[in-house]
Amino acid sequence: MKRPVIYPVFLPQQGCPFRCVYCNQHAVTGLPERAPSDAVTHGVKAVAEHGRRALETGRPGEIAFYGGTFTALDRESLRALLREAASWTDRGAFTGIRFSTRPDALEGDVLDLLAEYPVRTVEIGAQSLDDAVLEASRRGYDAARVTAACRAVREWGRRLGLQLMVGLPTETEDRWRRSVLRVVELAPDFVRLYPTLVLSGTMLARWYRDGRYRPLELEEAVDRCAWAADRFDKAGIAIARMGLHPDPALDAPGAVLSGPRHPAFGHLVRSRQWRRRVDAALERAAARWNGGSQAGQGDAEPSPASLEVHAPPRRLSEVMGPLRSNVSHWKDRWGFRQVWVQEADAFRVRFQ
Ligand code: SF4
Numbered sequence: 001m002k003r004p005v006i007y008p009v010f011l012p013q014q015g016c017p018f019r020c021v022y023c024n025q026h027a028v029t030g031l032p033e034r035a036p037s038d039a040v041t042h043g044v045k046a047v048a049e050h051g052r053r054a055l056e057t058g059r060p061g062e063i064a065f066y067g068g069t070f071t072a073l074d075r076e077s078l079r080a081l082l083r084e085a086a087s088w089t090d091r092g093a094f095t096g097i098r099f100s101t102r103p104d105a106l107e108g109d110v111l112d113l114l115a116e117y118p119v120r121t122v123e124i125g126a127q128s129l130d131d132a133v134l135e136a137s138r139r140g141y142d143a144a145r146v147t148a149a150c151r152a153v154r155e156w157g158r159r160l161g162l163q164l165m166v167g168l169p170t171e172t173e174d175r176w177r178r179s180v181l182r183v184v185e186l187a188p189d190f191v192r193l194y195p196t197l198v199l200s201g202t203m204l205a206r207w208y209r210d211g212r213y214r215p216l217e218l219e220e221a222v223d224r225c226a227w228a229a230d231r232f233d234k235a236g237i238a239i240a241r242m243g244l245h246p247d248p249a250l251d252a253p254g255a256v257l258s259g260p261r262h263p264a265f266g267h268l269v270r271s272r273q274w275r276r277r278v279d280a281a282l283e284r285a286a287a288r289w290n291g292g293s294q295a296g297q298g299d300a301e302p303s304p305a306s307l308e309v310h311a312p313p314r315r316l317s318e319v320m321g322p323l324r325s326n327v328s329h330w331k332d333r334w335g336f337r338q339v340w341v342q343e344a345d346a347f348r349v350r351f352q
Pocket of ligand 1: 013016017018019020023024025067102125
């Protein structure tokens with residue numbers, strides 16, 4: 001599937017009712033702190049620059065407002081940004097407007113105001129659908145409010161995206177899974193999955209130093225996201241992103257104090273999904289062996305000499321895993337002497 005072109009405009013923490021415990025948009029985007037009026041002036045300019053570039057390059061896309069609580073901006077600022085975006089949309093530079101916002105900032109008459117502009121996509125920063133996790137993370141709303149916001153966007157007829165964070169305070173594997181299943185029920189058009197990092201200058205950094213918060217290890221975060229990605233894939237919910245956007249600001253010394261950060265986080269998750277998929281196929285084979293349906297073939301375990309994993313060409317590096325870690329895993333776990341990963345139209349596992 002071709003990725004849509006997105007022209008992002010970051011408005012760090014503009015419109016936010018307070019600073020969330022894990023959030024430091026200035027560290028994530030590298031943009032300085034600005035007074036609201038300054039931020040909006042810069043935002044309007046950025047929209048125009050993107051508009052000109054889109055026309056010059058002949059690549060229209062969605063203009064996207066990220067990094068704050070867009071729909072909680074004061075009305076004048078909101079209209080100024082929407083007006084500029086709409087004017088470039090009329091000229092053919094943009095295909096429409098998208099923005100991210102908090103679930104509790106989609107209430108009241110703001111949808112009526114938005115309806116005057118060519119908004120196509122709404123991304124809701126839900127982060128979790130577990131009340132205990134939301135409360136411990138001091139998000140200021142509960143899961144019911146997320147559900148209501150999703151319903152409002154659906155009734156409004158716009159594309160719906162949900163952002164989730166893995167590893168928030170008090171999250172357990174069970175809570176994460178329940179939260180993911182609730183997202184599946186809400187059936188957004190797409191999701192984004194972000195690992196919770198301990199960023200400098202946040203409340204979470206203080207909790208981390210006090211021993212009150214422990215971030216997930218990279219392996220745990222990858223495992224949880226792989227479980228979630230399996231569910232989203234099965235439900236036909238697109239995953240627009242896994243992991244933070246790479247930004248040099250995050251590489252600055254001391255910007256990230258701890259947490260499951262990896263430049264290719266999404267690739268790690270996809271690789272883990274393939275590992276599990278192959279393991280599951282081999283477990284089924286082992287069960288058949290143990291159940292006797294393959295009587296006469298010998299062992300109770302599928303432990304022949306070689307394993308062939310067939311997969312579509314553009315998935316081969318995910319199948320092998322970083323540094324061929326999946327290949328090593330299958331050799332270690334199942335005793336294969338050789339593992340071949342080969343191109344094919346569809347996924348298939350063979351061993352002999
Ligand atoms: S609402 Fe979003 S952008 Fe605003 S402080 Fe919280 S996490 Fe950051």
